[in-house]
Amino acid sequence: MRKSMLEQIQNRRSCRKFTSQPVGDDIKEQFIKAILWSPTSKNNRPWEFVFIENKQTLEQLSKCKPHGAAFLSGAPLAIVILGDPTKSDVWIEDCSIAAILVQMVAEDLGLGSTWIQIRRREHDENLSAGDYVKDIIKAPECLEVASIIAIGYKEREREPYADNALLHNRIHFEEFKK
Template identity: 45%
Template sequence: MYMKLLEERRSIRKYKNQEIEGEKIQSLLQAALLSPTSRGSQPWQFVQVDDKDLLQELSEAKAGGSSFLAGATLAIVIAADPEISDVWVEDCSIAATNIQMEAVDLDLGSCWIQIRKRQRQDGSDSEEYVKDVLNLPNKLRVDSIIALGYPDEEKEKYDLDDLPYNKIHYNRYGHEVPE
């Protein structure tokens, strides 16, 4: 079942003007909260955003690759406290992936928007912009935003035969996996 979700998960940037049901939103957030973290530290914080004005503001968070957020139904902003865990980036990334995989299972589309180490069109810092828009505490770092909604575009699922199997090595780098 999980492999089927992995094959179907694609970055969706066009969404229908259709609200996501409350139980589906709760399921997405539970998927985030069930994410494993280093030493069980749970350094992350999640901000659920469905206000159209805020989605529009967040769509301007970086120079490229965030404008489609204005058309999303929902965004989940993923931030963390680096004082709680030195591997907060990894912990946030796992949560983001869990959200996206749950979205596929719920017949929703999603797309990751990288915020950490990105700049806005005017050269200002994307993280600081998102913190300001959402009134996040200064100690938090913003990793990413996951855009969500009912897909208004179709993409082919991945073909397992087309995967880059040359990226897999056997016992030592450069050794092919025996057939």
């Protein structure tokens, strides 16, 4: 039985350990449709996407920042999400929408995913994570790397979020109340 969207949101958990099974072309095509159909401000579509399956490239990308990307070397697929700040002042938001849609499609198809934050992260004291990634994938200077989404078949399932973990105190009606 197919899960509702709310159930998929509850079940989607970051996955950092994947099986070695490759992601098929039919599934990649579904990711392509999801990102190219993703909404953008004024329909500007300021994003670009680079699909990476080459193990050597994934290994290089896994070193894009000191913490939080090493697991990328074990992912069968990564999607680098880039935006063009000259096309839209809200390119970050537009790229973020595409990124979460990729993650929800992955969940819907039974795959795992994790968002790797690149924008405003450093590779080292001399180089930003974004510039490091752009160099590896040969992206033009005018683009900015928002994130990388690691995707693959889950090595293990994680428990869904529980209702008692909901932070109801963060919800306000009509006005902000402390």
